[in-house]
Amino acid sequence: AQSVTQLDSHVSVSEGTPVLLRCNYSSSYSPSLFWYVQHPNKGLQLLLKYTSAATLVKGINGFEAEFKKSETSFHLTKPSAHMSDAAEYFCVVGSSDSWGKLQFGAGTQVVVTP
């Protein structure tokens, strides 16, 4: 079975400083990994995806994530936080079955202070 663990339930950063959201995965095969963002009262939006191509993945809004097989990690980073980055972030692994079930982590709430 596949699973993801988000290591921080809350992260608080100052505007203009780097953001780091940590995610470890567990999978018996080469996983498909994703980061989704959820703004208040909005649906989930795909930030980026890793599907066994380049290990450094660039996404929207300046976010990127690095797949590290040796550490079973897929951490999300952004060099400079913006107020609009305040949201809930989910690390997600795709199931190995044929129907594309997504397995979500518990989420990390990001607060950005001026």
Next chain:
Amino acid sequence: ETGVTQSPTHLIKTRGQQVTLRCSSQSGHNTVSWYQQALGQGPQFIFQYYREEENGRGNFPPRFSGLQFPNYSSELNVNALELDDSALYLCASSTEGLAKYEQYFGPGTRLTVT
């Protein structure tokens, strides 16, 4: 290109009642997945529909059922509502094959059971 839409936005029901939630998939998408997101948690996979058939199911009881129509829109039905069914219900559409994990989410239906 029309995104995923869901109706209603909010719903309040009494324990024991039945509810139907609706989802229209994104143009060109033939697969619909439903997720339940309890407060403060990540979304949990309920089931997926492909070509009007249930294609996979998560750990939810049979009182959670669904339909998919020829135009690929979908319904989620929940019978004998329980207080723990209070959650945000998310619908996601996608295509099959290599793009199965690229799921586009609607804004959700907030269900409150009293």
